[in-house]
Amino acid sequence: SQTIHQWPATLVQPVGSPLSLECTVEGTSNPNLYWYRQAAGRGLQLLFYSVGIGQISSEVPQNLSASRPQDRQFILSSKKLLLSDSGFYLCAWSPRQDYNEQFFGPGTRLTVL
Amino acid sequence: GQNIDQPTEMTATEGAIVQINCTYQTSGFNGLFWYQQHAGEAPTFLSYNVLDGLEEKGRFSSFLSRSKGYSYLLLKELQMKDSASYLCAVLDSNYQLIWGAGTKLIIKP
Numbered sequence: 001s002q003t004i005h006q007w008p009a010t011l012v013q014p015v016g017s018p019l020s021l022e023c024t025v026e027g028t029s030n031p032n033l034y035w036y037r038q039a040a041g042r043g044l045q046l047l048f049y050s051v052g053i054g055q056i057s058s059e060v061p062q063n064l065s066a067s068r069p070q071d072r073q074f075i076l077s078s079k080k081l082l083l084s085d086s087g088f089y090l091c092a093w094s095p096r097q098d099y100n101e102q103f104f105g106p107g108t109r110l111t112v113l
Numbered sequence: 114g115q116n117i118d119q120p121t122e123m124t125a126t127e128g129a130i131v132q133i134n135c136t137y138q139t140s141g142f143n144g145l146f147w148y149q150q151h152a153g154e155a156p157t158f159l160s161y162n163v164l165d166g167l168e169e170k171g172r173f174s175s176f177l178s179r180s181k182g183y184s185y186l187l188l189k190e191l192q193m194k195d196s197a198s199y200l201c202a203v204l205d206s207n208y209q210l211i212w213g214a215g216t217k218l219i220i221k222p
Contacts, residue, residue, distance in 0.1 A: 041217075042214060042215075043200065043212050043213060043214035043215050044156070044200070044212040046209075046210075046212075049209075088153075090155055090156075100143075100144075100204050100208050100209075100210060101146065101158055101161060102158075102210060103158070104155035104156050104157070105155060106154070106155055107154070107155050109153075
């Protein structure tokens, strides 16, 4: 069966510090991968998605970046965090087919102070 | 532009029935999903509709009318554990999921 991991679960970082969130998927190959952010009480905002190694599409211009160094690894980064980067970050995967149900990781709650 | 509308919040009583509506305007349509999200947790899949009609799965049912750009999620025999946010999402012509802001459902005893 497939599983998706995210770490860390929670993170408190000062403004201006760097960020690296990691997501890995097990039990499947060649998945589509997604990074979402969810502000408190709000819907999901798609940040990045990837259909393959090294292929990243950005949905929203911001100070975040994403990389996919391996087939089942997706990394979200920032060089300098802003207060507005606080939120619940979710990684998701979907099979490479038309039916696009997405399966979510447990999420990382980021607080920027 | 693409738009998905859901009520922000709804309240219902334990044991009752509640219907959560979702209307959408998207560039193309390849299916509609409902997800459940408990506070502080990741969303989990509830249902998928691509054809018009009602899909029933236990206490939960989901309905779709493509001509009206409309769906609803019906929850029967409500339990306290059903208190959560319910997210509607549409798969557009590029097979990208467009998400609604979610409906927070509060269940009272």
